[in-house]
């Protein structure tokens with residue numbers, strides 16, 4: 001079922017679009033009411049503990065861990081990151097491509113190392129984030145400020161509006177996948193093994209690392225690091241950057257976030273065309289590690305039905321709702337506005 005409620009604030013799938021350039025018929029509205037916060041003290045204490053141990057882990061990463069442990073932590077960051085970007089995000093939340101079961105299995109293992117809750121729950125929250133973007137029904141509503149959209153939303157009970165509107169969400173595609181059902185059913189067993197036990201045990205038994213370096217560096221520091229990178233997409237990339245595709249929304253093109261988030265910081269594009277498997281316009285692949293990962297599996301035939309938006313539609317949308325910052329490669333770019341080009345000051349011009 002396509003989310004087509006009249007109060008939806010953003011498109012989720014291509015089928016929701018109601019204009020030729022793939023937008024909703026009305027402009028998006030931001031909204032946040034002042035509702036009483038119900039603090040979840042268990043989460044506040046656990047996140048405080050995580051960040052304190054991660055700071056110590058960051059210190060050990062630089063000073064006393066073996067180089068193999070540092071490389072291992074980096075590899076875990078990349079693979080667990082792909083479990084979020086290529087898995088929970090582009091495959092499961094947005095259905096922007098399809099994957100055969102071996103790739104889905106790899107991605108679910110990567111996703112469990114990332115511990116951002118089961119892929120089904122992640123995709124459920126994320127569909128709300130796009131469909132009711134920057135309203136009370138958006139889990140990390142960025143109009144509530146940087147802190148709330150970064151981590152604060154995980155420290156309080158969810159807004160009743162989110163739970164109400166969430167009832168209308170169709171998740172049947174997610175529950176139809178036995179791999180996702182298995183992950184959700186056994187999450188409380190699989191997640192601690194994948195996110196904390198395995199990253200601690202491997203360095204100790206494979207290259208003789210100390211228990212403390214292994215735990216603080218490969219488990220806690222690596223986990224907190226990737227969490228904060230992910231949260232930056234919700235906070236920084238909803239605040240800072242250009243809006244070449246839709247200037248009426250907060251999500252922005254944030255290159256710095258993209259570098260750390262494996263290509264997920266082109267957020268103005270992504271909220272404008274969320275079902276594009278690249279989450280960015282062509283030409284940005286250098287910073288889009290996840291797109292290259294999906295392209296690689298597409299060559300193997302394990303990823304297929306990759307969806308993307310045509311240049312014409314992108315251009316229409318840029319012209320109608322963009323903030324004018326859409327990139328030009330330079331003079332003569334076919335996208336260069338004619339009036340602006342004609343009015344340019346040219347010194348010693350000579351057209352060949």
Ligand code: ST9
Pocket residue numbers: 040043077080081082084085089115116117124125126128153154155156157158159162163165166167169226227229230231233234260261262264
């Ligand atoms: C974490 C997730 O950090 C991070 C996600 C970030 C997303 C980023 C997106 C950006 C784009 C992608 C870029 C990726 C870049 C990656 C880069 C990598 C290098 N719809 O939740 P509950 C209903 S997780 C419909 O308990 P509370 C439902 O009935 C960190 N219904 O609400 C549900 O029952 P059930 C680790 C919904 O009690 C019931 O409400 N995890 C929806 O208010 C209760 O749900 C944690 O720390 C919905 N969306 O508690 C756990 N939501 O589930 C954190 C709820 O049975 N979470 N319902 O169906 C919690 O502790 C709690 O959720 C809470 C709220 C305290 C925050």
Ligand code: ZN
Pocket residue numbers: 129233234238251267271
């Ligand atoms: Zn967003």
Ligand code: ZN
Pocket residue numbers: 089093094126130270274
């Ligand atoms: Zn998304």
